[in-house]
Each structure stands twice: as structure tokens, then as C-alpha cells.
Amino acid sequence: MRRPGWAAPGRWSLARQLLALQAAIVALLVGVGATLAYLDARRATDERAAHTVTALAESIADAPDVRAAVAGPVPSRVLQPYAERIRHDTGVDFITIMSPAGIRFTHPNPARIGGRFVGNTARALAGHEFTETYTGTLGPSVRTVVPVFGDGHRVVALVAVGITIRAISAELRRRLLVVVGVAVMVLAIGIGGSYLVAARLRRQTRGVAPGELRGMFEYYEAILHAVREGLVLLDRGGGVVLCNDAARELLDLPADGPGGRHVGELGLPEELVASMTSPEPRADEIHVGDTRVLVVNTSPVRSGDRAMGNVVTLRDHTELQGLTGELDTVRGFAESLRSQAHEAANRLHTVVSLVELGRPEQAVEFATADLAAAQRLTDRVVGSVAEPVLAALLLGKSAEAAERGVELEITEDTAIDGVVEPRDLVTILGNLIDNAVDAAVENAGVRPPRVRVSVHREDGRLVLQVADSGPGVDPADVPEMFRRGWTTKSSGGPVGHGLGLALVGRAVRRHAGTVEVAGDGGGDDGAVFTVRLPLDAR
Incomplete structure (x- = not known):
């Protein structure tokens, strides 16, 4: 039965898996390190024991007192106290001085003096010292046997010094306790550090399992691209x-x-x-x-x-902006029709009133003259502008301007024959005329409100120019005029606040054209906007 709070490793959080992995790695490294440290300590202990017994055996064999005592009548009487004193001072387990025949002169157990030495002595009798591990009367030990030379380089005695394996193991255990203590401390520090890292990761990942993270990433990736x-x-x-x-x-x-x-x-x-x-x-x-x-x-x-x-x-927003522009154009046309209907109604009332006053001749003259003027404007615009949408735009803007008390003049040289995309021309002319009419109305107290529009070919380019009688523009504002949001109006028009000139700039750039702004209000005109569109850039 699954214990409460237990989760299969596959459902562990990323932090929990990281903690388990780091703890396992730390434990493995500490275990390997402790094993290597133990082996090194054992090697060092064995080498230290061998070095100790070798050095001590050599020093005893070279001592003049030993050579003299060996040549005496009872060597044990002199050598036993001497050997025991050195054994206690150095901590070795036995010092055995013997005759070339292997008869002991000294031994830690006095009862064994006079007995035969248990071990190999052949190499020492040949004049060579050696170190070996051998099991003698005191058990397994590391011992060194060194010859004692007399006159004529003759072996007169042998010295064996040894440390039991039991004593070496005790020293090794003391070292092992230190190794184990250090290993436990390192393991605790490593696991503690891993826990802190895992806790931080758990906070950052909110305890989510790797599978869940992978699924979330795949879902988010699919959503982002969908x-x-x-x-x-x-x-x-x-x-x-x-x-x-x-x-x-x-x-x-x-x-x-x-x-x-x-x-x-x-x-x-x-x-x-x-x-x-x-x-x-x-x-x-x-x-x-x-x-x-x-x-x-x-x-x-x-x-x-x-x-x-x-x-x-x-x-x-491009398509919507285009639809908004078209809607703005339709609204403009509707406003133009409303203005024309309003103006026609005023003229009709005037004609009816003249008839009621018994002046039919004046009524006919008034109606004929007004209709002739309107027809002349319509004929001139339609004859100059081949594109019906642009012709309707200019007629509509003329009616709007007239209703606001602004004279909209379309110059005699105006001619548009459909060489440029009509939608872009509607964007350029419509926004420039709207701004010009607003400026002319704003400055009506200084100059008669007037807007002049001219469209013609010049040096392989289509030149569109809109001039107004407004206050002009500050030359410092010209670099910013065609950026989004720039405006001098307190409220936005149908296409959005501060967007008209930005749309003009975009349409001009799309046709690789240029826009020039002149007029600071000091001359006859206020602001003059001149747009040049290359006719071969379609």
C-alpha cells in the first residue's frame, strides 16, 4: 500500500529529483574518496612500519656496544636490558638479537631467550638486510633482519626488529576514524548544499514535475505559434x-x-x-x-x-485601417451629399420664396446661375480627374469646405489619369485637405479661409499640392509631423487622433515619393504641402 505523501519517482518534482541525484552523486564521491583515503592510509601505515623497523634494526646493528656484547661470554646479560629499553622507547613490538645460528640473545619474553629464532635468516647471513611479513611467536608481524658485521666483514650476529600486524591495524583504525569523520562531514555538507539548491529550484518551479514542465512547454509553444x-x-x-x-x-x-x-x-x-x-x-x-x-x-x-x-x-490593423479609410471616405461622401442637399434646400426655398413674391424672372435667374456654377465645378473636376472615386472625393471635400465657410479652389491645371493607386491618392489628398480646411477655419480671423488644391505631372512625377490660409507650421515641427500621434488638434477625426499625416507619410513612402512642407504663415499662404510620387514606381 502506498504511504501517504509518497510519490513515484517519475512524478517527483524537478527539485526533488535534483536533490536525489545530487545526494547520490555526493554519496558516491564521498564513498570513493573515503575508500581511496583508507587504502592510502593503509599503504602509508605499512610503509611507516617498515621504515621504522628497518631504521631501528640498522642503528642497533651498527652500535659498537652490540658487537662487543656479542663477542662476550654471556651476550644476553648485556643485550637484553639494552634491547628492552630501546623497544619501550621506540614502541616496536620486539627486538631480537641472535647468533648467526639463530639462537636468541634477546626477546620481549625472557623465557624464549636461548631458543631458536622463528623466521628466515638466509639472506641476512649472506650479508643482506631484508624486510618481510612473517608469523612468529608474537603472531604476524612486519620485521626487518639486519646482519651485524665483525672484523673482516664477517657476520657475527643478526638483529631482527618487528611490529605486529595487530599494532599496525590499531594505528590504521585510528586513522580510519579520522577518514570516516571527514567523509561524514563532507557528505552532510554536500547533501545540505544540495537541499538548499533544490529548495530554491522548488520555489522557482513551484514544485512542478519534469513531465508537467515538458507538457506545459509543448502546449505553450503550440499556442504561441497558433x-x-x-x-x-x-x-x-x-x-x-x-x-x-x-x-x-x-x-x-x-x-x-x-x-x-x-x-x-x-x-x-x-x-x-x-x-x-x-x-x-x-x-x-x-x-x-x-x-x-x-x-x-x-x-x-x-x-x-x-x-x-x-x-x-x-x-x-492594416486591413481595418484601410476599411476605416474607406468608411471615412464614404462618410465624407455622405457628409458632402448632406451638405449639398442642405445647400440645395436653401436654394430651393429661395427660389420658392421669389416665386411667391411674384418675381419669377429673378427666381429663374437665381436658380440658373447657381446651377451653372455648380455644374461648371462638377464638369471641370470630372473632366480633369479620370478616377471616379477621386472626383467624388474632391467634389465632396469642396461641399464640406463650403459648408464650413472655406473656399476650396481646385486649380485649372489639375489632372489625374489613374496612374497611381486610387486608395493611396484618397489617403493623401483626403487627409491633407481635411487638415488644410481645419487650419483655414482656425485662422479665419486673420485671413479669408481658403484652400488650394493642385494635382499635375512634372518631370515624370505626379505632384500633389495642398495650400491653406491657416497659421502655417513651425519648421521645428516638420521632422515630427509624419510620425504617429503628432497633431495640433484637440480631438481626433474619424481615422483616429494624430494619424492623418502618419498615413500620408506611409502612402508616400510606399510609392518611394517625397513630402515637402513649407509656409510659416508669414506670406499669402499658411502651410503648403507638396507630395511628389514617381510615376514609374507602382
């Missing part, structure tokens, strides 16, 4: 962390994506970059580019008080 809106994630420094397919298309980025570059290095307009990297939220900002109109929303992301970056959503 949505039609563009989505861009930026880090705190403005670097692109994520950019879905829709965003790459809307921003005209290469297929391989921005590759972590800063958003300012992607060739985007400065205003768009500023909006995307803004530390404050931006809602439904419209940005007009050369080929698209984008609605941008920027939402800063925070973790507590720490800024993490921005989430930017992009919506393509």
Missing part, C-alpha cells in the same frame, strides 16, 4: 527572448528570428522600439509603418519588485 496575434517577449535589457511566427511576419523579421538580439537592432522604427521597451504599460497604440499599421500593447512583467521584461502583443 495565435494570429504577434507576441514578443523581451528581457530587462530589451533582448528578444521569444518571437512567434505572427510577430516575425508583422515586423518583417527573417525566418530564423531575431536570435536574442536587442529589439533596437532589428531595424524597427524608433517609436515602435520605444513602445515595446517602455517600463510603463502601453495600451492599443497605433504605429504606422511603410507597409503595415500595427496596434501595439506592452505589459511589463515583474517578480515582486524586480522587473523581468516586457510582453508585447501586435495586431495587424
Whole structure:
């Protein structure tokens, strides 16, 4: 039965799996390290024991007192106290001095003096010292046997010094306790550090298992690439962390994506970059580019008080903006018809009143003259402008201007023969005329309100010029006029606040044309906008 709180390893959180893995690795490393340390300590202990007994045996064999005692009548009487004193001082287990025949002169157990030495002595009798591990009367031991040379380099005695394996093991156990203590301490520190790392990871991943993380990533990846809106994630420094397919298309980025570059290095307009990297939220900002109109929303992301970056959503507003422009044109036409109907009603009332007053001749003269003037304007516009939509636009703007008390003059040289996309011409002329009429009305107290429109060919280009009697423009404002949001009006028109000139600039750039702005209000005209569109740039 599964215990409460127990989970299969496959369902463990990422932090828990990391803790288990790190603990296993630390335990393995500590175990290997402890084993190697034990083997090294054992080797060092054996080497130390061999070195100790060898050095001590050599020093005893070289002692003159030993050579003299061996030559005496009773060697044990002198050598036994001497050997025991050295044994106690050095901590070795036995010092045996014997005759070449192997008869003991000394032994830790006095009862064994006079007995035969248990072990090999052949190499020592040949004049060579050696060290071996051998089981003697005191048990297994590490011993060194050294010859004692007399006159003529003759072996007169042998010295055997040894340390029992039991004593060596006791020393090794003392060292092993230190090794085990250090290993346990390192293991505890390693597991403790792993726990702290795992706890931090658990807080950051909120205890989600790797399988769940993988599933969430796959779902999010599918969602990001399925949505039609563009989505861009930026880090705190403005670097692109994520950019879905829709965003790459809307921003005209290469297929391989921005590759972590800063958003300012992607060739985007400065205003768009500023909006995307803004530390404050931006809602439904419209940005007009050369080929698209984008609605941008920027939402800063925070973790507590720490800024993490921005989430930017992009919506393509181009088609909607085109429909809005067409709707604005239709509204303009409707307003023009309303104005014309209103004006016709006024004229009709005047004619009826003249008839009622018994002046039919004046009524006929008034009606004929007014209709002739309107027909002349219509004939001239229709004859000069081959595109019906543009002709209707100019007639409608003329009626609107007249209703607002502004004289809209269409110059005699105006001629449009359909060489440029009508929608773009409607965008350019419609917005320029609207702005010109507003400026003329604003400055009506200084000059008679008037707007002059001229469209003609010149040096392979189509030249559109709109002049007004307004207050003019400040030359310092000219570089900013065609950017989104620039306006001198207190309220927006049908196409949005501060968008008219931005749309004009976009249409002109699309045709590789230019816009010139002149007039500071000091001459006969206020502002004069001149647009030049190459006729071979379609």
C-alpha cells in the first residue's frame, strides 16, 4: 500500500529529483574518496612500519656496544636490558638479537631467550638486510633482519626488529576514524548544499514535475505559434527572448528570428522600439509603418519588485485601417451629399420664396446661375480627374469646405489619369485637405479661409499640392509631423487622433515619393504641402 505523501519517482518534482541525484552523486564521491583515503592510509601505515623497523634494526646493528656484547661470554646479560629499553622507547613490538645460528640473545619474553629464532635468516647471513611479513611467536608481524658485521666483514650476529600486524591495524583504525569523520562531514555538507539548491529550484518551479514542465512547454509553444496575434517577449535589457511566427511576419523579421538580439537592432522604427521597451504599460497604440499599421500593447512583467521584461502583443490593423479609410471616405461622401442637399434646400426655398413674391424672372435667374456654377465645378473636376472615386472625393471635400465657410479652389491645371493607386491618392489628398480646411477655419480671423488644391505631372512625377490660409507650421515641427500621434488638434477625426499625416507619410513612402512642407504663415499662404510620387514606381 502506498504511504501517504509518497510519490513515484517519475512524478517527483524537478527539485526533488535534483536533490536525489545530487545526494547520490555526493554519496558516491564521498564513498570513493573515503575508500581511496583508507587504502592510502593503509599503504602509508605499512610503509611507516617498515621504515621504522628497518631504521631501528640498522642503528642497533651498527652500535659498537652490540658487537662487543656479542663477542662476550654471556651476550644476553648485556643485550637484553639494552634491547628492552630501546623497544619501550621506540614502541616496536620486539627486538631480537641472535647468533648467526639463530639462537636468541634477546626477546620481549625472557623465557624464549636461548631458543631458536622463528623466521628466515638466509639472506641476512649472506650479508643482506631484508624486510618481510612473517608469523612468529608474537603472531604476524612486519620485521626487518639486519646482519651485524665483525672484523673482516664477517657476520657475527643478526638483529631482527618487528611490529605486529595487530599494532599496525590499531594505528590504521585510528586513522580510519579520522577518514570516516571527514567523509561524514563532507557528505552532510554536500547533501545540505544540495537541499538548499533544490529548495530554491522548488520555489522557482513551484514544485512542478519534469513531465508537467515538458507538457506545459509543448502546449505553450503550440499556442504561441497558433495565435494570429504577434507576441514578443523581451528581457530587462530589451533582448528578444521569444518571437512567434505572427510577430516575425508583422515586423518583417527573417525566418530564423531575431536570435536574442536587442529589439533596437532589428531595424524597427524608433517609436515602435520605444513602445515595446517602455517600463510603463502601453495600451492599443497605433504605429504606422511603410507597409503595415500595427496596434501595439506592452505589459511589463515583474517578480515582486524586480522587473523581468516586457510582453508585447501586435495586431495587424492594416486591413481595418484601410476599411476605416474607406468608411471615412464614404462618410465624407455622405457628409458632402448632406451638405449639398442642405445647400440645395436653401436654394430651393429661395427660389420658392421669389416665386411667391411674384418675381419669377429673378427666381429663374437665381436658380440658373447657381446651377451653372455648380455644374461648371462638377464638369471641370470630372473632366480633369479620370478616377471616379477621386472626383467624388474632391467634389465632396469642396461641399464640406463650403459648408464650413472655406473656399476650396481646385486649380485649372489639375489632372489625374489613374496612374497611381486610387486608395493611396484618397489617403493623401483626403487627409491633407481635411487638415488644410481645419487650419483655414482656425485662422479665419486673420485671413479669408481658403484652400488650394493642385494635382499635375512634372518631370515624370505626379505632384500633389495642398495650400491653406491657416497659421502655417513651425519648421521645428516638420521632422515630427509624419510620425504617429503628432497633431495640433484637440480631438481626433474619424481615422483616429494624430494619424492623418502618419498615413500620408506611409502612402508616400510606399510609392518611394517625397513630402515637402513649407509656409510659416508669414506670406499669402499658411502651410503648403507638396507630395511628389514617381510615376514609374507602382
